[in-house]
Amino acid sequence: MTKALNAFYKRFFIIYLFFRKDHIAKYSQLFRLIIFSLCLLINTAIKAATITSNTGVTGFWDVAGTWVGGVVPGPGDDVIIEASATITVRTNVSCLSLSWTGNPTATRTFTINAGSTLTVSGNITLGTTTTNGRNRIFNVLGTLDCDGSFTMQASGGDTRDIELDIGTNGIVNITGNLIMASAFLRHHVDLIGNAQINIGGNIGANATGTTTGGGFTDPPAGSIINLNGTLPQNFFTQNAPVYSGTFKINNAAGVILRRTLALGTSTLTIGDITANSVLKDSGNSITSTGTFNLQNGSTFILGRYSGTTGTATTYPAFSTNNIDLGTTVEYAHINANQNVSTTPQYANLVFSSSVARSRVILAGTLTIRGDLNIGVNTTFLGSTNNPTTNLGGDFVNSGTFTSGTGLFTMDGTNNQSITGTALFVGGLTINNTGGGGSNIVTLNNSITTTGNLTLTNGILDLGAFTANRTAAGGTMTISNGTRLIIGGTNSLPTNYNTHIIGATSTIEYDGTTNVVTAPNGGVAYGNLEIDATGATTSASFSVVGVLSVLTGRSLIASAGIVTMSAATSSIVNDGTLTFDGLTIAATPNGQSQYNTSYNVSGVLTVAFSVTFAPTGGTITMNDPASSISNAGTLTFNNLTISATPTAQSQYNTSFDVAGTFATNGAITFAPTGGTITMSGVSGIISNPSGTLTFNSLIIDGTIISSTGNFGVANTMTVNSTFAPAAASIITGAGTLVGTGTVRVTRTAAVPSFGAQYTIANKTLTDLTVNYIGAGAQTVDAQNYGNLTISTNGTRTVTFENGGTIRVSGVFTPTATTTSYVVTGNNFDYNGSGAQTIAAFTYNNLIISNAGAKTVLAGTIVNCLTITLNDAAVLTLPDTATFNVTQ
Template sequence: MKNLISLTIVAILLFSTVKLFGQDMKEKSFTPEEKNAMQLQMKDNFKPGDIGFESSVVVNKPKKEGTTRATITSKRNGYWEYSSTWDGGVVPGPDDDVIINHYVSILGSYSGVSCNNITINSGKTLNLYGEFLFVFGNVTNNGIIDGDFAYPSSNPVYFSTLYFAGNSNQTFANNGSVSTFLYVLSLDNTNTVTVTGNTFPVFRMNLFYGTLTTNGKITTGLGDSSASVIQIGVPNSSGRAGVINGILNYNIGTGGHYVLYSESNQAITMGVEIPSTNSVYYALFGNPNNVTMTRDLTITGDAEFLEGTLNAGNYTLTINGTINNLGYESYTGLLNGNGSTNLSFGGTPRDTLPTLTGSFNNVNIGNNKEVDIKNGNGTVPINSTLSVNSNGKLNIGANNTVTVSGTITGSGTVNGGSQSNLVISGNGPQATIPAVTNGLNSLTINRSNGAKLSGNLTVASNITLTSGDLDLNGKTITLGSTGTLMETGGRLKGSTGTITTTRTLNAPSGQNIGGLGVSITSSQNLGTTVITRGHTRRGNGTNLGIERYYDIYPANNSGLNATVVFKYNALELAGLSEDRLTMFKSTDGGNNWVEVEGVLNMPNKTITVSGVNGFSVWTPASKDSPLPVEMKSFTSSISGRDVKLFWTTSMEINNSGFEVQRTEAGKDNWQKIGFVKGMNNSNSLTDYSFTDSKLEKGTFQYRLKQIDFNGNFEIFNLANEVTVNGPSKFNLSQNYPNPFNPTTKIDFELPQDSKVNITVYDMLGKVVKVLENGSRQSGYYTISFDGSSLPSGIYIYKLTAESNGNTNTIVKKMTLVK
């Protein structure tokens, strides 16, 4: 890793006697053309915009021989490297003290220049001109240091640098000015560099080694669109990273503040390189011996975890940009929490976190933020709250386990996978498990107050209820084909919701399928079998089973001769007497039920049923409160204006009978039209019928209200509507009753609108009474005839109907007996 970084960065600091492209930089000056060619070769490794790269120490910087050789004073304006600039014609070196009495500029040989002590006198200038000044002694500036030059100006690679390289304490007395700022201030001194005098701005500080005592005289940042940069430590460090003693002034512009924690032979503790706002734009963590936070830290831009560990301690780390965005081939950096650490991730880029170690207090995923836990990270304990906010997403990742000991909040999504695990633990209130896309490998509940689902969930492997219950809360758990529900210290429950699994059962032998609590033994191959368990009380009316049922549907569902063991929990009895439990089954999805005798084993909480030839819906219920009537069929037929209803029951318990009800189709105006007495108790097929006679033209619906002797009832609806059509021909019915005394009724039918006359005659043809004389619409009609005033005998009644120019006549006889 560091070899890559060093190769990438060293271009900014290739100086001194380093041979570059076959040339010795100390002895060779370069033309502008040569500089441009060198820049083209270097810029692939370093660009000024890449200020997040680490700077390296100058390995082959000038070296002192141990004693000061001379004091050399400038004698005219000129370049440092020219002997004509100095008294005595000698160019100063690392053992020489220097006095600047003129305007002296460094030529720009890419080798830098050096001295022991240096004094810039009042009114005089030292122009660093994009080069390095290596100082082994003290700097006294009574004039001007021109430090804001970079070369080339259009795409700079080289920056004016004041480089403290001594082996003992050094001072920088800035009694004059730095114009307009110093590009780079570097400390390569394991001792102390003390700054006094006037305050000056610095673009970048490299604290490779030693202590910088600022006395509040340094302002980092230029307050414009550029950035401010502080580097602590250095790649391939051989000692303790530099530290800042005192305070810094901050003038951070829109370019933001960058902090780079490079290598040190010991842990680096955060200091005043972090502004009092606790906010930086960019942070790089590259110390293999770790970085320790001493305050909250907000990174508004990017964070790079190159190597080593960031120990976040009792603080909050907020990252609102991207993580590990520089594109190195491998990052090995870690982020460690101590149980009180809070993490917050904002912004919109999708980020993969560094490897997380230790444990964390709160973890917050912001709105629209997607965060990946690195595959293979392992266990990530969250001691308090995991918040996944609106449209946010936490990707657990492969071979990872997220353990939440507090609450899970927010409307965002937790994304799992077949190798992702979730553990709900701790002593907090009931936890809500958010919607989990792509399912989980395993789910563990180890919390006395349990958890509840807020979305459907797929679990490939195991659901372990170590402590506390899991409330389905109306949702569905799909258990994988090899998964198991293990209710060791808690139970699955919920008035609504189900857990389902699909298995291939070929000649099963006592398998507790998926741990759902139903074991099947059969010599037959059931094939693909869907087993669903729910905790809704099933039944009819007020007679309900316990809080558990099974819905079992194998591909082969006949001739199984299976023995089935159904398990239950004492907490599911819902007030029923355990010693009266038996099994009930329904073959129509739970509408009707029939009792199936089973063997109850109260100590083991099981009911065993033998000779099961086909599966359906099953629930344990009480023999004392049976689930009443199983309706086998309910049909209808029509004859003219009469509707006949037929129904068959296969089992009746405590059945008083059936109230027959009718309404016009589409209306909820049910009227009782009859009652048919039931069989009370029956285990065999019973057929019933009822005729609804002499209906008018129209469409009708029918239903049966089955009522038991306790007043409980259940409704069975006829599946189809019944339509009574109008008459197809003229018809006059036989009177009824006949013979009669003294009244009788006569029906007649008109297929068309007609002028109708119905008259009664005696046997001599004399008119006795006109019953109908007028216009009638098509339809069915009934009229009455009262013979109270007539003697006994035979009478004639005649229908005459005129319609569309045709006359229809029908004559019948009736007998009056007194």
């Protein structure tokens, strides 16, 4: 190329002289023609040249004497090495292509020295040898970059070798194909020490790699063969060397083995540089006792996946398996069944075939840290060797799965799913140890077991599917802290004879019309959660943890009794909850554990010596069959009776109500036994439209009010303050007694104590009757214990005309905004002990019974008349005023 440029420069100088300024005007038309010719000359001058070495020369690439014409090749030159030449590259050089012609007169070598690089932007071709013993060696001690293909043309004899030798630390990069057109004895690549070759195309006897040819001579430890193309690569060498170095696959389009590969103790690495690389053994076995590295989402495919040749290859006997998460091993043989090794811990494991084939799982433990995918036409055959299977990812079954008697364990650390066709497993264990929300195993089809179902860690979400046993036997274990979710219309998994349910486990029904069934052997639920829209029950069962109904969900326990059997038991209802029967069998650790509302359509039972006293919520007895049985201590927060009992005796028991006792609707509630105690700070008796008759009633809270009427058949004991609504009337055949206060709030019709308290018998000796109505009232003639007239706005209080009001205790009339009418009334202080005469204007004042009656100092007492009966004594201090106006 240098001579061509010299000629160009001479021509250009002549043109310059001709076209000096004084010539241009004269020859302007000719000027354009010459410029065009000049362009042609320039193009010709810079066009690639073919440079040939001198015949038989032994020389350096960069020396002019090595080449015909003395021109050293450059980047754009096609280089021909004469057959018998020996060339050495000792600097960094380049060319367009390189051909070494055939038929050397003796063994010849082309050498790239250490530290030097030859870059060939096209192909390298090593011509054939036709004479025995005359070999050619392409020796790379430095670096060879070949952006095309490297071809060894066919030789006619086994002693006519063409070699690519790569010395210690030498590097060969071939972007195209490595073509070795003859057998291994004639064409081979020899790697020495830490030599490395990177090949981007096919390897074989032709450009497609579909014909066998050449090979590698036992690559030593430290050497690297790296297949790194971007299109599918065939590997079809003629020999099967024993590798001791590293064999790498870095091709996402895939490398296809066309022959067996004996790796000895060497390392097979897939995808250390290029993510998602693929190696297909194509039914050609790989033997190795070395190390296997599968990295960066790459895939190793075993077996013939198309065609009719190839064996059912098995997983190589690597001594070390480094299989990264996200990678895949695929068993893909189509010509026969294929054995699946249990030695490696797979990441993703895939079974595939275009025809029906089984993958026979060998004995041992099959560990899959990623996903298991059983493709169409393939069978996971575990029944031959009954292996144990541990799966850390998802299970996609589009084929057939039979695990035999082996245990199948889902042991991931993130959410997992089981999808595809139904599964038959020996036993199923869920042992997902992921964090909260990342430990769910979800079924998308049903599983049938022949062994046990065990939840050790995590959540098993059955969805609308089942995990039943084929026949009765085995054990279902729901361990502490785990959760079993049952959807659809399903119940507990069936045919497990033994149930083991941890106290802190949770069984959740989240379908539509789930039937909550009883665990076997009297075993209790731990936590029972209802997320179903219409759950019911089929039998009695116990709960030792929390029974919860979620918002918008429903449990109608239509059969059996639910027993809250432990101190840890509790109920949380944010939906609709009705018990057929409910038993509280243990005193809760905290009574607030039951602060919720629900219905009981059967018997509410509090067991012997149990204290049940929720501080929130309402319990509604909503059915004629509802009843209460209390053998312990029972205090309702709120209690509602919403149905007339079939027999009133169904409620013949004693209990407290701390909040509201209510009837709902036009019902009749009249137990014939037991005592109901209103014990709250501000309790309410509410009977807006029913018929309510207590057997015995105790008012024992701070202030207990009432709305509506009610009766008491036996005893009404008021030990605190009872404040009925103005329209309330207390009736019945019973007796009113107590030491508290009964308020008179009636202001309509006859606004008196007697009209509001029509109960048959009244023993008021120790009671305080407080007239506190919001309007005019009448103090009727009664034998009062204590009598109080309280301020409640501007009003008039009339003492019954012609009647006698007897007070054995304290009379306390208010003087604020209250006027009194006492005409014709008798007021008798008749206590058996000392009494104080209140400041008041009496009509007829009577002092009766023994004991001193005293007008306090500074007090003014007015009366029309005064009568002292029996041995009564009236004491008047000096400062008291006692006026008799008759």
